[in-house]
Amino acid sequence: MPAAQDRDPTKLRSHRWLAPDDMRSFGHRSRMKGMGFDDIDFADRPVVAILNTWSEMNTCHTHFRNRADEVRRGILQSGGFPVEIPVMSLGEMMMKPTTMLYRNLLAMEVEEVLRCHPVDAAVLMGGCDKTVPAMLMGAISADIPSVFFPAGPMLKGLWKDVTLGSGSDVWKYWDERVAGNLCDSDWKGIENCIARSAGTCMTMGTASTMACVTEAMGFSLPGAATIPAVMADHCRLATQTGRRAVEMAWENLKPSDFMTEKSIDNGLMASLAIGGSTNAIVHLIAIAGRLGIELSLDRFDELSRITPVLGDIRPSGRFLMEDFQDAGGLPALLARMTDLLNMDCQTVNGVTLGEQVAGAEVINDEVIRTRQNPVSPAGGTCLLKGNLAPSGCVIKSLAADPKLLKHRGRAVVFENYPEMKAKIHDPDLDVDENSVLILRSAGPLGAPGFPEWGMLPIPKKLLEKGVRDMVRLSDARMSGTSYGTCVLHIAPESAAGGPLALVQNGDVIEIDIPQRTIHWEVSDDEIQARRESMPTSIPVPDRGYSHLYAKHVMQADKGCDFDFLVGRSPGMEPAIH
Structure with missing residues (x-):
């Protein structure tokens, strides 16, 4: 951090709004005073935005009202001027059809809120699944000093x-x-x-996965990802994050200064090592895209083959996030794989990742396994390719029944989610434990929004026989808390004309996870004949955000970002008129 005598207020971004002796800045200052602030509150101080996704419709963020005050305390302690700005809250449980439909909307809001206000740095308060990637995407595009503050998991x-x-x-x-x-x-x-306190899911679902990914990429303070939401440690983390945001404003430490291709790789490997959610793949592709980095599924699979699973955490393992925190948290896990990570990557903490995890200690070798005793030596999540998924699909093999990792069965096809829900427990459904359940119209365009429908339910008549897992294929996602032999993110999706749209009941599907293949046993001539009779148009809503979404969302293998938001921001700064 620059020494006090070296801090130049004229270099602060907010200086353009608040400092000049002109009519427009007079208006800015007078309105600040109309809110009860005085010159001493904001003059020559970094303005730090607290972007708060608190909502009474977001159970994961119940405690964010208090945490915002604790962040504010840290900003004031370090001589900054805190301003709380509410942004859209994506509450996973309550929003339908899926928060994924609105991830890009929050990302756009974060970007524009940061750009249009006199903000020198920001604390991004999120946690519930899509709030994490959305806020990172927006902050990266705005490229204003930003640090992420995760909601933390709930208690067991x-x-x-x-x-x-x-x-x-x-x-x-x-x-x-x-x-x-x-x-x-x-x-x-x-x-x-089951929901014992405020906070995100206490399993290694998407929320905790993305919190760990964020920390591994250097976007949050060390240890932030695993502290339970209601612990005093979490209060102190909030204050520490506020203090650090002020320092980042003086340093002008922007996302473009520390987020690199190597940082993205660190996030990917962390996700794999904790047995994390398959959703992290889609989000990381989108985050990388905002940096101008093309992250392919092939790169993900390359890293999957060499990254051991060390976190024995549900749903893939035995323990919960509270146990992970008590065992040493993410820094301790990362310290066990330093030979695989890019330890020279910079972080928001002002040090390298290597310096950040140095000295981290594992307290419990059952929760955070040794390299000699991993949950899996590699490949906890795998990429599959074949004629049913030309652009790829994924499976969390670690959460699947080992007997089904190589399987061949006849398709039982559901055209959409309502049809599946209506028919899945019909005693006359032509299905057995060897069948392959298929759901289509569940991708970014088809649902719309790419919902978490991929863990198709087991038919009741099979549950009654003791069946607890089957091979299930879809162009949907599944919750990070889900499990089973579920092949997901099939791309292109059925609504975009992907081969999944052409599968019929009785077609034979084969998956071979060790070989990373998925094969649809239908001849090319038959596929072509079916394609000629398939509708070619994709329905587009008439108005509003849904219209924008349908016109511009990309497929799963491209991260489902909007095509016009990919790539580095040109650094647009608003004119002060």
Whole structure:
């Protein structure tokens, strides 16, 4: 951080708004004073925006009102001027059809809010799944000094003597309820106990995965990703983050100064090493795109083949985020794979990643495994390619039944989610445990919004026989808390004319995870004949954001960003008239 005597207020971005002796700046200052501020509050001080995604429709962010005040305290401690600015809250549980539909909208809002205001630095307050990539994407495009503050996971759920993990256990116990093995009273008891506090899912779902990815890329303070939301440590982290944001403003440390292709690789490897959500792949491709970096699925698969899974965390493992924090958190895990990571990458903390994790200690070798005893030596999540997915698809093989990693079966096709929901438990459905369940019209355009429908339910008649996993294919995503042999993100999607649109009941599908292949056993001539009879137009909504989305969203293998937002921002600065 520059010494106090070296800090030049004229170099602050906010100086253009607040300092000149002209009529426009007079107006800016007078309106500040109309809010009760005086010159001493903002004159020659860094203006630090607190971008808060708090909402009473976002259960993950329940505590953000208090945390914003704690961030504010840190900004004031370091001589900054804090300004809280609300931005769109993407609450995963309540928003339909999916928060993924609105990720790019929040990214645009963050970018424009930062650019149009007299902001020298920003604290990005997010946590619930899509808020993390959205805020990073927007901050990268605005390229204003920014540091991410994660919501933190909730505490472990407890029901009777059972430790519950949100999401993962919901699926498990729902299957038992459908199979007739769980009574109404127990189901209600689980409902009352599974979400025990404020915070994101306590499993390694998308929220915690993206928090870990963000820390590994250097966009948050060390240890930030795993601190439970309601711990005093989380309050102190908020204040520390506010203090650091002021320092970043004086240093003018922008995302373009520390986010590189190597940083993206670090995020990818961290996601793989923790057995993270498949959604991280889509988000990382979009984040890289904002930096002008083309991150391919092939690069992801290349790193997957060499990255061991060290985090024994649900849904792929045994433990929960609270256990991960107690075991040493992400810095301890990263310290066990320094030979794989790019340790010279810079971070928002003003040091390299190597310096940041130096001395990190693993407290529990069961939660954070050694390299000699990994959860999996490599390949916890895999890329598949073949004639059903020319642009690729993914599977979290670590969360799949090992018996199904090489499987051949006949297709049972559902045209869309409503049809699947209506028919899946029909006793007359022509399905057995060897069938391959297929859902289409669930991608970025087809749903729309690319929802988390990829963990198709097991038919009731098979649940009653004891079946708990089947091969399931879709152009959807699935929750990071989900599990099972689910092939996801098939690209191109069915609504965009991908081969998935042409599959019929009874077609034979083969997946071979060790060989990274997916094959549809239909001749090229038959495929062509079916294609000639397929509608070619993609429906586009008539108005509003949905119209913009349908016209410009890219496919899963391109990160689902808008085509006009990819690439580095030209550094546009508003004129002060």
